[in-house]
Amino acid sequence: MWVWSRIVGLSSYMQAFSRALALVLIGFALLNVAAGMRFDGWHANGWWIATSLPLWVERMLIPGLLLCLLPWALFSSSGWGGVARVWLARLCVAGLGLLVVGNVFQVLQLWWSGWIELRTVLIFSVLVLMWLGVIGLGLVA
Numbered sequence: 001m002w003v004w005s006r007i008v009g010l011s012s013y014m015q016a017f018s019r020a021l022a023l024v025l026i027g028f029a030l031l032n033v034a035a036g037m038r039f040d041g042w043h044a045n046g047w048w049i050a051t052s053l054p055l056w057v058e059r060m061l062i063p064g065l066l067l068c069l070l071p072w073a074l075f076s077s078s079g080w081g082g083v084a085r086v087w088l089a090r091l092c093v094a095g096l097g098l099l100v101v102g103n104v105f106q107v108l109q110l111w112w113s114g115w116i117e118l119r120t121v122l123i124f125s126v127l128v129l130m131w132l133g134v135i136g137l138g139l140v141a
Helices: 005-007 010-040 057-066 070-074 082-113 124-140
Strands: none
Touching: 010 057, 010 070, 010 124, 057 082, 070 082, 082 124
């Protein structure tokens, strides 16, 4: 347990918020996959987490990692399999975090080299990284 969550008493609120945020990200990823199946040429993950992985790996990896968060987001961490659910969710958040950090560096490298022009300071992948950070805080709270 985090010391600040014990002092302030926000542990249950942080877990609830991070679980809700995990469900939003899961729904977002599944909506992107469904759009990719429905519309030809739709790159399901290209506009929010663009990786240099082959397309078929990317279409399975990102939603798969997010679906690993589903048992933790829906069920309590106590009881049968609770510790395993938490560790599985931690590994999935770490894997997604690595993908997103790689994407942020890739976008910044393209921007610095002049290949793309950013119209905003905040890259959407940075928002996803912050969301994953909040989910990660909920996993340790």
